[in-house]
Amino acid sequence: MKFIIQRDQLIAGVQDVMKAISSRTVIPILTGMKIEAKQHGITLTGSDSDISIESYIPAEEDGVVHVEQIEEGTIILQAKYFPDIVRKLPEKTVEIEVDANLKVTIRSGKAEFNLNGQDAEEYPHLPKLETENSFEMSIELLKSMIKQTVFAVSTMETRPILTGVNLKLANNVLSFTATDSHRLAKREIPVTDANIEFQQVVVPGKSLTELYKILDDSEETVEISVTNNQILFRTKHLNFLSRLLDGNYPETSRLIPEQSKTKLQVKTKELLSTIDRASLLAKEERNNVVRLFTQGDSVIEISSNSPEVGTVVEEISVELIEGEELKISFSSKYMIDALKAIEYDDVTIEFTGAMRPFVIRPLNDDSILQLILPVRTY
Amino acid sequence: MKFIIQRDQLIAGVQDVMKAISSRTVIPILTGMKIEAKQHGITLTGSDSDISIESYIPAEEDGVVHVEQIEEGTIILQAKYFPDIVRKLPEKTVEIEVDANLKVTIRSGKAEFNLNGQDAEEYPHLPKLETENSFEMSIELLKSMIKQTVFAVSTMETRPILTGVNLKLANNVLSFTATDSHRLAKREIPVTDANIEFQQVVVPGKSLTELYKILDDSEETVEISVTNNQILFRTKHLNFLSRLLDGNYPETSRLIPEQSKTKLQVKTKELLSTIDRASLLAKEERNNVVRLFTQGDSVIEISSNSPEVGTVVEEISVELIEGEELKISFSSKYMIDALKAIEYDDVTIEFTGAMRPFVIRPLNDDSILQLILPVRTY
Structure with missing residues (x-):
């Protein structure tokens, strides 16, 4: 040679x-x-x-x-x-x-x-994947779908299936779903010309994270093919092959509340930086818990306290508050992750009470959904 | 308040x-x-x-x-x-x-x-230093003196005094010396208007490394004052106080050979990158040993081998070889550190045999000296 x-x-x-x-x-x-x-x-x-x-x-x-x-x-x-x-x-x-x-x-x-x-x-022979049953999508879009979901996979090996992102392609809609059972991230896009459908293809989060790093923005499209236990991402110069996770991915659609009792509309960046500040003193504690109180019809208060260190409190003027008054506590980390994944200027947050999961979506866009379970503090 | x-x-x-x-x-x-x-x-x-x-x-x-x-x-x-x-x-x-x-x-x-x-x-009271006995120098120069010497201090606590850089101010010359007993780095500058002299002020390497990071290039001068057990670096907005190391710093001047048997003159960058390459395979071994052979009167060969992995060899055309033929082995790390510290395009290296320390200096500048002890491999 x-x-x-x-x-x-x-x-x-x-x-x-x-x-x-x-x-x-x-x-x-x-x-x-x-x-x-x-x-x-x-x-x-x-x-x-x-x-x-x-x-x-x-x-x-x-x-x-x-x-x-x-x-x-x-x-x-x-x-x-x-x-x-x-x-x-x-x-x-x-x-x-x-x-x-x-x-x-x-x-x-x-x-x-x-x-x-x-x-x-x-050297072991790598499996050859049939690439007839495949679909194409833009690299930019694939990277954005990975970024918006993969952070929510579980890092615990107790339920291995949750360490992956669930891919589903049906009725010309491709969806990515990830959950660690405390929060859930989901993104959907329309796909045309796909000559395959699948209900459940669970790709290890680690594989998608590596794929994200390696995909070159200068190339345009990626071809994706799937078998029972492998998924192949193919670009002009690259073949990226990952094994799939075995097992049944949980049905997540029933987790998502259909109605809400309190609805907020708020500037994403303002909420993000306020929660980031409120979380500073909560570093030590496991869940970095912060509290959100509605105040009348245009202000929310974000606060946190750490008995040893001190307290922090900050008000934000919001665009809209609808429905019941609300006092809720949640992990600031989950909220920060979710808000960072939503690349829109404004978000709506829908609550159905202090103990029920709440849903964060970009304003006027249902293709991205972030769900977080609150923390009981009262 | x-x-x-x-x-x-x-x-x-x-x-x-x-x-x-x-x-x-x-x-x-x-x-x-x-x-x-x-x-x-x-x-x-x-x-x-x-x-x-x-x-x-x-x-x-x-x-x-x-x-x-x-x-x-x-x-x-x-x-x-x-x-x-x-x-x-x-x-x-x-x-x-x-x-x-x-x-x-x-x-x-x-x-x-x-x-x-x-x-x-x-809060403990910080010692107040009398700043009458002090001298001034440019921040840029102080940073360069630190950078050119501090890497050579010992990281072993077996001889604590060697973990510091020895400062000496006498006859209007300020010198910084550092050695870990395998190599030595020394830099001298002329100082005018100093109303103090000292023979031995050993500042912990760690203190100087922090001082280097903190000194702001946008300010011009630093005032240095010394007592028995403290040194103070003072700029317009900053007081940096460090304790000194106790003990006698070894007399290093007799380590520096006065004559040489082989003398090279070589492009700093070329030698640096060749030794860097030769050291790649020697990673595992403690001292990253590389060999230098003179070849006639205008070429040196740099090589290294690692039995498990393989060998590497490269020739460099040098500007000048004078004196005896030479085969010598040394730590590539020490050589790379020394060459990086010398911010000149050309260096001279003077050897007095394969088992004696050799000296690296910038061409036509005696204010910087780097000395390295070779490694016995034959």
Whole structure:
């Protein structure tokens, strides 16, 4: 195997693939990176068996040559040193050559590294996904759906299914739902031209977080295909494969109240910074609890106290208060997460009493929903 | 006590003073910040008993009012919450008021915090330094002297005196020396108008590192005064007081070889990046050892090997090689630290054999010296 590659292209590919490689894997060969040279281009692969990432660098693209003098072959390289080596090489091109004894030589300018490679035969075969049953969406939209939901997954392994985001595609609507049983985040978008439907595809939150980091805003669309136990996100240069979580995702629609007793409309940023301030003294306590009181028909009061440290109180003028007077306590962290996920200037919050879940939505947009269970403090 | 202060001024002062406050101190009151209001301005104080920092915010400066409605007084506030509170307040001004029961009220816009203060009488009195015996220097120069030496102090408590930088002022020359007994860094500058001299003032490396971070490049000069066990750095708005280390600093001048057998002249950046690359595979090993071989009269070879991982070798064309052929091994970390400290394009390196310390200096400048002990590998 041999090829000469543009260093910048190699750096970008290695950086993407490294996101799937863990030094703590139980399968030693997975601490390595697979490098496959074909005449049409170079494929880098990394995997921790939950997530697998392939990055493809075409030999030529839009008339620009990325890779030259390709002699085909495959090798596994220790991933621990490779990213630093590539990043610190002196010249703009890198030559990688493998001899019959799996010795890998990396040359750039006058610098020469000789590393021990491993036989690619020992690397596990990644499942090939049929991509006929797939749908496309914009990368920007996918990233926004991930960002608006993934923070609400459970971090506790007691109910593993809740550590994932539930994807559902039916009646031309794609929805992402995440809940840790104390709060819930949901986002829906219309999808056209999808030739598949599914009720329950639970993707580990960790996979979506990595996918979010790796998806390149400069590319336009991502193709998504699903099987029983895998999901594949495919862009022009990237294959991102994740296992799915086993088990039944709970039915969440009945959690969402259909009526409300008190309704607020408020500036998102103002509420966010007030709750952020109120939470400062509550740091120590587990839930960072803050209180919200309605005051007449245009003011709410946010407060918190921590007996050892002190108290904080602040009033906000709101756009609208409708319905019953309300005194409620909730986790400031959940509220801050929810408000940050809603990228609108104004939100409505609908309450059905101090002990029932309440719902936060952008003003005049039902496609995003954030639900929070209050905390009993009286 | 009461005053209304510009939030930005308060943030900057709090941030400086926080550098001296540790939550792990054995004296509980030192987890607090002292706030003293006088008609002429506000003084904030923090201390971990090794370092004490006072930041002064004048009521008025250059015709700009920073503090208003001052009622004099002093209070100790829990430092843990105060920086975040100040940073997140909604308005540009902050009102701080203390009542007879030491309750502190912080108001900004509609936000109001009520915190429990502590009696300032319980705060230890900081030593007052006589500042008659002092000298002045530019902040820029002081920062450069710290940066060029402090990295070489010892991090081991086995010889506590080596965890400090030795300051010496004699014959109108100020010198900073640091050594961990494996390497040494020294910088000298001429000082005029100093009305003191001292042979040995050992300032903890940690103090100088904090001082470096806190010194504001926008101010011009710093006044330095010294007593038996304290050193004070004073700028317009800042008093930085550090204890000195007890004990005799070793005589280092005899470590520095007076002659050399091999002399190189090389581009600093080129040598730095080559050694950085050579050190990549040596990560695991304690000393990150790399080898340097001279090759004829214009090339040196830098190499390293790590039996498990592989080898790396690179040649550099140098400006000049004089004297004997040389094969030497040394810690790449020490070499990288030394080369980074020398902010010149070209360096000379003088060797007196593979087992003797070698000396790195900027070309045509003797005010900076970096000395490294080689490693025996043959």
